[in-house]
Amino acid sequence: MRQHLPELIELNRLLDTAPASLCARVAHTVELDGVALPIHVLTLGNPDPGLPAIGYFGGVHGLERIGARVLLVFLRGLLNRLKWDPLLNRQLEMLRMVFVPMVNPGGMWRNTRCNPNGVDLMRNAPLDALERVPFFLGGQRYSASLPWYRGPAGEPMQAESEVLAEVVAQELAHRRFSLALDCHSGFGARDRIWFPYAHTTKPFPNMPEVHALKTLFEETYPTHNYVIEPQSRQYLAHGDLWDHFYLRSRGEGGERVFLPLTLEMGSWLWVKKNPTQLFSRQGLFNPRPGHRLHRILRRHLLWLDFLARAACGWENWLPHGRSRLQHKKLAMMEWYGWHMHS
Numbered sequence: 001m002r003q004h005l006p007e008l009i010e011l012n013r014l015l016d017t018a019p020a021s022l023c024a025r026v027a028h029t030v031e032l033d034g035v036a037l038p039i040h041v042l043t044l045g046n047p048d049p050g051l052p053a054i055g056y057f058g059g060v061h062g063l064e065r066i067g068a069r070v071l072l073v074f075l076r077g078l079l080n081r082l083k084w085d086p087l088l089n090r091q092l093e094m095l096r097m098v099f100v101p102m103v104n105p106g107g108m109w110r111n112t113r114c115n116p117n118g119v120d121l122m123r124n125a126p127l128d129a130l131e132r133v134p135f136f137l138g139g140q141r142y143s144a145s146l147p148w149y150r151g152p153a154g155e156p157m158q159a160e161s162e163v164l165a166e167v168v169a170q171e172l173a174h175r176r177f178s179l180a181l182d183c184h185s186g187f188g189a190r191d192r193i194w195f196p197y198a199h200t201t202k203p204f205p206n207m208p209e210v211h212a213l214k215t216l217f218e219e220t221y222p223t224h225n226y227v228i229e230p231q232s233r234q235y236l237a238h239g240d241l242w243d244h245f246y247l248r249s250r251g252e253g254g255e256r257v258f259l260p261l262t263l264e265m266g267s268w269l270w271v272k273k274n275p276t277q278l279f280s281r282q283g284l285f286n287p288r289p290g291h292r293l294h295r296i297l298r299r300h301l302l303w304l305d306f307l308a309r310a311a312c313g314w315e316n317w318l319p320h321g322r323s324r325l326q327h328k329k330l331a332m333m334e335w336y337g338w339h340m341h342s
């Protein structure tokens, strides 16, 4: 009998000792190789729909386990702090927090990017790119045994994608302000924060808000090392779930700001220090245990905590009127190659 998923063991340990204020439910169970792999949804804080919210997601691509691990370390820290930190308790009176640390436990079990049906969940939404996407990488419908498979045309989304859709609809997108952070690891030498769109190079309508958030982060933590940019600057793709959820929330009208962000931890950062990891699929997407792993976890905890506080205090920094126009101008210049002509 193979040992169970270490991340699931860690999550169960957390749940065993969690305070009553943490609500946990199993949104779906993936049955695979005779094991049951639950998708847990955890909530903390005030459920009042008039308040802001933040959602943290990990393990969408089963191979990129570091995303789930960062979230579990962050969550453990929060639960421990709840016991002694009055400021965190105050924060949770003003904020809703939701966690889905292992969106694709079947993929984690099998060490694959895709889910057990061979579907890449980040290509699974019923949304086509408006411009040319990179061949294969941008999503394909040829075969589930090849990477970046979108799933059969016209069929409902995969169960894992539906769990995300439901959590976004119930906990995030209907609020006046909400943030989402989906934690991945990818090739590249830098840690990146992506915001939509992935299906078009057109500017993201909420870019002034993202630009204001970026400014806030830079003012608060001037030494950070993230590249913050629209995903379309890297590549376009079909079926992006976050574009899909974002567009759906906008379609419902009303004055809302929902900012779905993706953290792409640059895996060259650890591979270049240990080139033998190039020869292992696990190693490519996940740092070796030890102090390198600890450093990576630590670095991102700051960003995760910052986002919760930014969501909590959104009314104090979200730009309006002239200030919003100014952020829009700067965002257009920084991200969309726009130049001022006056």
Ligand SMILES: [Zn+2]
Binding pocket: 060, 061, 064, 184, 185
């Ligand atoms: Zn990924």
